[in-house]
Amino acid sequence: MEGRHMRRALLVLILLLPLAAEALPLSPSMPRSERLTVLDTFWAEWKRLYLREGCGGAYVATSGDGKTTWGGSAAKTLTVSEAHGYGMLALVQMADRDPDAHRLFDLMQAFFVAHPAASGPGLMAWNQTGDCRDAPDGGDRSASDGDLDVALALLKADQRWGGYGKLAASVRTAILAREVTPDGMMMLGDWARNDDDGTYAGSSRSSDFMPASFAAFAAAGDRDARRWSELRDRGYLVWGDLSRRYARKTGLVPDFLTGLPDEPRPVPTNFLEGRFDGAFSWNALRFPWRLSLDLLMTGDERAASHLAALNRWIRKASGGDPxxxxxxxxxxxxxPPDQDTGSAAFIAMFAAGATAGSGDAAADQAWLDTLWAALLTIPATEEDYYGNTLKLLAMISLCEET
Incomplete structure (x- = not known):
């Protein structure tokens, strides 16, 4: 009798305890070996479409699929630094699965070195054209996202193969010197510091907040470790506070903010790229992926918390249909009116973010599996460089190849 009472008391105690937290990050239910097979197939297709050798190195041909490059680049664009950073990062991440990755990485490094920004070496001129030159009318300015991804790729390459440490350190130093605001936020590029009326000097892009990269740079052990940690903490504070004030029910962030350092706020319409600069659009879509990488690499609770809010909202807003x-x-x-649905770019970035769950274990796993399955149904022919590349990067992350 006493044993029965003890068991009953124990059961009551267990029922009163909070449910155990989800084991994060989540992964798709498909066995990893099968995910890797799918990744290998898509990697081969992506390389065939976009990775080119030429112009003294290798580059990601943003119109390699025959579709026009957009995003403000010049006519007859060959590539942009954003694409170059993605390509270098993907190559080092896929090195265990692609025996040609090291050779191609070195060619991409050569192209990077051959196209420094006008402000000096260490940063890349953001736009090159078919004649292998930097595009006119600002093509030799830098873009922070490309430089940050190149810096991370070089750091990872040095850890894997050795021999890239000096260049990696020089890129990190250049970023801190020429692409960071005085209050410790990423600038849009080297040009923003000196724009004529100061419009862009106090601005930042949500997709340039890369906390996992900043943590990796801080851990590299050089004298700038503290600055990278401060950049990371400042970004979490600013983007998190902005989201709570302007997107309390959704967790969204805008493509761009302005008003640094004292009054960060979403930018107005047509601030830089178009009508939706102050909305969650084609720049901010990368924010969930960037946070998911930090969760995967460092386990930071700030990433998990922000992603949980996003995940709860997007699952409900989409009715569970990616x-x-x-x-x-x-x-x-x-x-807004006239928006498309079902873009691989957006599905991919929300799939990466879904690894953080939302506190509902069963629903979270089902949602991640649904996003993964939807991603695999979209053929490369239906997307452009941007959609296919973000799909690739999310797949690499979801296959735990980071």
Missing amino acids: LRIATTYRLDGRV
């Missing part, structure tokens, strides 16, 4: 995810959202979750 193909209903829109290509732009206002910060309150409304969809």
